[in-house]
Amino acid sequence: MTAEGSLEFKRVDPATLTDLLQLARLHQAAFRAIGQAGWTQKSLAESCSMDGSLLIGAFSDSRPVGFAVFRCVLDEAELITLAVDPEHQGKSIASKLLKWSDAQLMQQDISSVFLEVRTDNAPAIRLYETVGFQSRSVRKGYYKVAGGSRVDAVIYSRVLS
Ligand SMILES: CC(C)(COP(=O)(O)OP(=O)(O)OC[C@H]1O[C@@H](n2cnc3c(N)ncnc32)[C@H](O)[C@@H]1OP(=O)(O)O)[C@@H](O)C(=O)NCCC(=O)NCCS
Numbered sequence: 140m141t142a143e144g145s146l147e148f149k150r151v152d153p154a155t156l157t158d159l160l161q162l163a164r165l166h167q168a169a170f171r172a173i174g175q176a177g178w179t180q181k182s183l184a185e186s187c188s189m190d191g192s193l194l195i196g197a198f199s200d201s202r203p204v205g206f207a208v209f210r211c212v213l214d215e216a217e218l219i220t221l222a223v224d225p226e227h228q229g230k231s232i233a234s235k236l237l238k239w240s241d242a243q244l245m246q247q248d249i250s251s252v253f254l255e256v257r258t259d260n261a262p263a264i265r266l267y268e269t270v271g272f273q274s275r276s277v278r279k280g281y282y283k284v285a286g287g288s289r290v291d292a293v294i295y296s297r298v299l300s
Pocket residue numbers: 169170173220221222223224227228229230231232233234235255256257260261262263265266267269
């Protein structure tokens with residue numbers, strides 16, 4: 140566990156976390172703000188209980204303000220989702236959370252992280268490029284969006300060091 144000012148990062152055990160509902164609400168609010176649907180408590184619980192899952196939370200005054208879910212396989216981790224409470228965005232919480240996560244991942248011998256992001260999610264793309272992810276490939280029309288149209292996905296990755 141590490142505290143940065145009033146901000147604290149910790150690995151969260153979803154089996155003991157009573158407040159998955161609070162995290163699901165945070166996820167929904169963050170994604171609603173960009174016109175996407177967030178996760179339900181059930182989908183969050185399912186994702187976090189899969190083999191290799193790692194849930195890392197950012198807490199301000201003990202209240203969750205952001206979190207990331209990774210899935211680790213061998214020496215590689217996928218960033219499955221990342222969300223910061225809209226009321227706390229723009230305060231470097233996501234970039235600090237990703238930096239703190241690096242150390243946790245390296246402790247378990249993870250050497251690279253990859254993720255997928257919609258090409259229309261400019262804030263997330265800026266964030267990932269700022270923290271050192273590089274785009275590797277594009278999956279054309281990967282995401283189906285409201286109205287039946289499709290949006291490309293970009294695969295980003297970065298080597299941990
Ligand atoms: C993407 C998200 C996690 C960023 O969280 P955050 O805590 O506000 O991000 P940070 O404050 O750490 O920002 C770090 C960098 O990302 C970029 N960034 C973040 N939000 C941005 C925005 N709204 N517009 C443009 N750039 C943005 C900037 O480059 C920023 O660096 P800067 O502040 O020095 O300019 C947050 O906006 C969110 O939860 N979005 C909805 C969910 C989502 O898109 N998740 C990722 C899906 S793959």
